[in-house]
Amino acid sequence: MTDTSVPAASGVRQFWRRLRTQRAALVAAGVVALLVLVALAAPLLTAVEGQDSTTYHPSLVDSARGGVPIGSLGGANADHWFGVEPQTGRDLFARLVYGARVSLGVALAATVVQVTIGVTLGVAAALGKRWVDQLLSRFTDIIVAMPLMIMSLALLAIVPSSFPRPVLVALVVGLIGWGNIARIVRAQTLTLKELDHVLAARLSGWGTWSIARRELLPGIAAPVITYAALLVPTNITVEAALSFLGVGVKPPTPSWGQMLTAADVWYQAAPQYLLLPAGALFVTVLALTVLGDGVRTALDPRAASRLRIGTGRKRESKTTEGGAA
Amino acid sequence: MSGFPGFVLRRAVGAVVTLLAISVIVYVVFYVTPGNVAQITCGPRCSPEQVDQVARQLNLDDPLFLRYWHFLQGLVAGQDYSTGTSVQHCSAPCFGLSYQSDQQVTQLIWTKLPVSLSLVSGAMVLWLLLGVGTGVLSAWRRGRFSERVLTGVTLAGTATPVFVIGLVLMIVVCGELRLLPFPQYVALTDDPEQWAWNLLLPWLSLALIEAAAFARLTRASMLETLAEDHIRTFRAYGVGERSIVGRHALRGAFAPVIALNANNVGSAIGGAVLTETLFGLPGIGQELVHAVNVVDLPVVVGMVLVIGFFVVLANAVADVLYAVADRRVVLT
Amino acid sequence: MSLVEVTGLSVDFGELRAVDGLSFRLEEGAALALVGESGSGKSTVASALLGLHHGTGARVGGSVRVAGTDVQRASDEELRRLRGGQAAMVFQDPLSSLDPYYAIGDQIAEVYRVHARASRRAARARAVEVLDRVGIADAARRSRSRPHEFSGGMRQRALIAMALACEPRLLIADEPTTALDVTVQAQVLDLLHTLREETSMGLLLVTHDVGVAAESVDEVLVMRHGRAVEHGPVSRVLGAPVQPYTRELLAAVPRLDAPAAGSTAPQEAVLEEAVLEEAAPKGAVLEATGLRREFGRGKRAFTAVRDVSLTLHRGETLGIVGESGSGKTTLGRMLVGLLEPTAGEVRYDGRPHTGVNPAVQMVFQDPVSSLNPRRSVGESIADPLRARGERDEGRIQARVAELLERVGLEGAHYDRYPHEFSGGQRQRVGIARALAADPRVIVCDEPVSALDVTTQAHVVALLGELQRELGLALVFVAHDLAVVRQVSDRVAVMRQGRIVEEGPVDEVYGTPQDPYTRQLLAAVPALDPEAAALRRAERRELAAA
């Protein structure tokens, strides 16, 4: 007897209901929302502080000592809430909140690129002829087997510098990171397309495109959203790593990765310079990951519900109960 | 063809196709990359005539397809080259000579590969121990405080870039506490003990980054398995919880962990650039970044192919392990 | 003291009361069947006997004593000793109930060592011994196999062997044969019977299939909605049921021997004949000639259907019966054009046709997966209309409402989602969707096998009605011989991709020619315990022959 429960049955409302029951995911969602808000409101927040992210303050750093911020706590005071950056004296709070824009924006945009490419190629491979599948799967293999950091170094060097850098970084991160999502989508589509309701849709007379849109895409939405939610934090760290190698977004635009790169040597002399972006990155990645887990649980409640019942099987009684029409 | 030999053959053909495709991509990408290779090789103050001489020396004036053809020839038949005073043979598979150092790329790979393999293999053991261990513990103690702490710690690992973890570890462990010497690579064949001590911190920082993914995966697969029917069977037969978690549930996590591990090992060989740079380990990743910066095409191609080879190999090994672990799987 | 004493047992899962004040006893060596449809709480009772609800959040009330252990109050240690040692359980799905990664012998040995102080080697020896005992040939070698290398019947034998390993006093079998083919089911039931004869084990059988109960036990307890409906000796309850529900249940069970009896069958049969007479001259609507279908390539290729030819006439019902793996589903899919045949052709109205054809529709087996969970049922039903090019929303809504009402649902159900319906209702939605294309042929692929017997009867009746009304030709693919007999005019028996026997229903069932057909018929459980004993004897003869 078939015994699959009904995942994500009536869509959005049920999803929210399930998500709401997870406290950790809710807190994480709150944190993410706050971060997005901070990123969006960066100009407002810095205006309240009365600083901006690019002005140098040579007088606030001790030039003779390598440019370490003057004063305790990295020069934090009423004017500069989080202190100033060593060497330049730029306002750290402003750089941190503007950095959130880049880190989150690049990561989200890259995720969109990855999902778009991955879903398109994955579905095409699963639905296409044998040779299409072979070609696309091989192409995916190649992309996965390429050392991505290296290729992004080269790619970022080729594109003219007039191209907007954050967009470019997002594109590059996106272009190199879609392999796994394509594989997931292909596998899921192959499974789905043998499901009875997809067969029924074929019998209804729909063409391939209509079936992909109506029957398959909603079906792969759950795994894709789940994976995408976990890709966002990964992309944030990839952006940071690219900045570390010197090919991230361009100054004076701040990004957390760039700040970390500059700050790691200041760990002993000006710890807050390292701890602030590291903390921001940590909180963001943590929140996004927990939220991603929550989203998965909400989209695929099977695991959770099984666990609660322990010996399983019992939900059979709920799904086929009252068989009389 | 089927069975194991058939699998090996199919995989080998697939790998060759993949690797050739990668080499074409690298050739094209680096062909359009800015940077006057001859000038870089010759030195900053070289005159135009000298630069021309060097360009001729390196066959840089040939069209792209011809250069690629020579590359293929070298791969298949090897190639001869002049050191100035004598003619040397670079036997197949020959990736050519580094533009920068005139070294045979094959030789370069042989000197760098042990370092990368040392780094990745040791780190792999650690990330598996840390990751799977944490995963098991958190599946075992699910919902309790200790699980949350463990999850938090492993997540902290993922969320912190390796260059921060590595540097802080080094400053604290080697600089402040002086528990370990600052890492410097010692070949395994020279002194196994020193090899391990020196690589401990690099291993740890790489492993900390990766462990979280394994912990999450292990935990999720184990919880998935714990919800399966056969677990109920063993519970219904009075088998203890420890055996159920440690034997049956863990076994279910085996396959996905293998798959993830294959993915990570492959990419880590080239992807450990940051770790190698930070700890001064002369491995593939560091060499590759260097070669990219000076547009040293033969080295880039060689190194990228080596990395690609390991990715393909890791995936094939994972498939074999998968099939051995779960005989229902057929090798394709 | 009885082997099992259950007094006032109740089990709640959150809001849901699964078992409500149930009491019964089982003496040493006796056999009791808990019979009920899905949701009756019978499996919950079985789990409660071993205390499997501990720590799952379920609330268990009342008292349960098994083999002298008070399950409700027992410590973890005591429970562990009870489980497997005193009372062992056999589950429904033998594949998922064994760990796929370990050898079967090792799994049995592991369980054995929990209860008996034995060395690894001794435990393995015991595993081989019990495997041999349940009739696994070459037990020593096969004990090293993993579950997927066993057939379904062998797996269930292996689970029974695991249960026997510690010589328990009670065997709890939870739907032990539901996942098995009918011939294998018979073998497993025979094995249980033999084991009971040879040991003095008590048996608690949980099943939805009255026939299975009739074959195996002394006493029956009929359950519904978590309560006992009727309890008594098997011959009395099945032979002369007192409660209306028991009667209804028994009436719904399709029977091999009495096609004209039952609730809805009589009119149908008569009408079917009438339709047949009327339709027959009109000739064939669907013809298949030399159909063959292969899957896979190279060494792993296998042929699911080989050289099948058949003809479906207007308005008639053709039953296709076979066990799992016989190729009947593949054949059905080729008939509707979802699969391209490797060789041979399908002709509709005398013209060859490839690909799907709105006039040939399908009703699927699984009421869960055959409807897209993310779309409202109305949308699913409207699919054929929209695909045909209908754009007028009003007309679509009206037509869908009409179809919904026609299959016994409400027109207002348009905006509901599949999970809001029961299995039977979903199957009705599936039928409505097939009808929306105005088909002349509907291929029903196991349309009722996932449904409870009473629901099954209603759906079968609906199909009959629709056929009469719309003059449809039906292909009814099923594994259940009794259901096929109930609905079909002609029947084809499939085995290993071939049709081994084909003919009018009464001929095939009454005077089967092919030995396989005879074997199948003999394997069907009888409702009458005495008839069951006769069948058992018949099966022994057939096996011996």
Next chain:
Amino acid sequence: MRQPSVTARRVAAASVSLVLAAGAVACGPEDNDAKGAGGDSTPHKGGTLTVLNAGPQQDFDPARLYTSGGGNVPSLVFRTLTTRNRENGAAGTEVVPDLATDTGRPSKGATVWTYTLKKGLTYEDGTPITSADIKYGIERSFAPELSGGAPYLRDWLVGAAGYQGPYKDKKGLDAIETPDERTIVFHLNKPEGEFPYLATQTQFTPVPKSKDTGTKYEEHPVSSGPYRVVRNENDGERLILERNTHWSASTDAERKAYPDKIDVRSGLDSSVINQRLSASQGADAAAVTTDTNLGPAELAKVSGDKDLASRVGTGHFGYTNYLAFNPDIKPFNDVKVRQAISYAIDRSSVVNAAGGSALAEPATTFLPDQKSFGYTPYDLFPAGKSGDPAKARQLLKEAGHPNGLTVTLTHSNAKDFETSPEIATAVQDALKKAGITVKLQGLEENDYSDKIHDVKTEPGFFLAHWGADWPSGGPFLAPIFDGRQIVKDGANFNTGLLNDKSVNAEIDAINKLTDLDQAAKRWGALDKKIGEKALTVPLFHPVYKRLYGEDVKNIVISDWTGVLDISQVAVK
């Protein structure tokens, strides 16, 4: 590396800056510091010196090395005709004899230079060193297989421009004569009073023809110095040098060679090198670095720790970071615009971005602030500490830009480099006050150096830097400002495209001088004269701070290299 310095995590070879192989930048204590740290006890022979470096000694072939004064590690193995004086500070900028008996005898108006080798010179295998070996060593540096050295030999030697080295051209270079085993004569195509400086470079190392293995020679170069190579792993990543028993201190007044063994480990991250040196554990106590400076962050930490501060040396090296204009591109064709930018510049911001006042000295002259370069102080467009935006605005107004100006500043994306984004943003921020909006154009390092050194693609306004091949005004000013050195089809360094007859003539005149003090004064005057054209805005001269291990003694840092000289260091 995190600090502005020449060597970097990025390869030295990647930059078309004047990269001086492994010994480019360094630091060592100023005279006083040196005595404080290493002077308490006298140095003794023995022990192992560890060298922790970022960049590996990839080129260990004397033909391929591009060094100032013979390099640091290479100088332990390669002796040259002349060498730098191994003294602290300004005294270290002098040329002294090495293999030769003197620094060279000029004749025919400094177009012919004659050297005589000391007696009793041998290689590591005991065979004698001859003048023909020196000639051969120079010839092989012309082989395209062994490219990489400085351009001077090719430019100066008669008939050398098209020479392709001894492998292709067996006849050899006629411009070099070896009348006997101890004499070598160089014929130049124009007067070059600074030839003795050139003779310090490793191309003047003897290479025995019989031992030449072409491109493989660098795996085991034959030593003429106090140490020989016993191990060379991974293309110079790990070097072990031990005493060359055939070397004699009696023929070598410069190299002290106290340690018995030198262990060079490279490929290390700069911050790790500094961490190790500050921890000074085990072998690291006897460790130095020849290519890694203290970065600002490390300086901040070190300056708060007395023990560490006592182990920091300071070094100067002739080097200038500047803003370059291309006067062919508008609006930089207008001298007033260039002057306005000169006035607007905020040197304290720039200095801070470069690591603060301890690591960078604000520069108003193009020539480094050292006597040997002929340093003549001037500040033609006084910008004060933090710029004079008012004056700049006024000049812009005069130039017809009353509402300010938008310009593009090109820089390299390479991190922690003098041309790095950090400096560029400091400039951007400073010019904002003067109403000049600066757009940053960050290029990848290779792209950047291709573009700025090609007259066809040279941007209008970019970050640049220049370092000395030897401590004199000649190699500092000529490549940048000599109009005849504008290269149309290759790497061009005269980025201001200056072709001024009087400047060219003065350069020729100074080159004739063999009195180097006299020459220095005239270079200084020329610098000021060129400065008036406002083709560059000098930003700062870097200062190098370098840590060394606890047991390291006899620290000598010359102003020639700015590097702690490992031929002088003792560990016992």
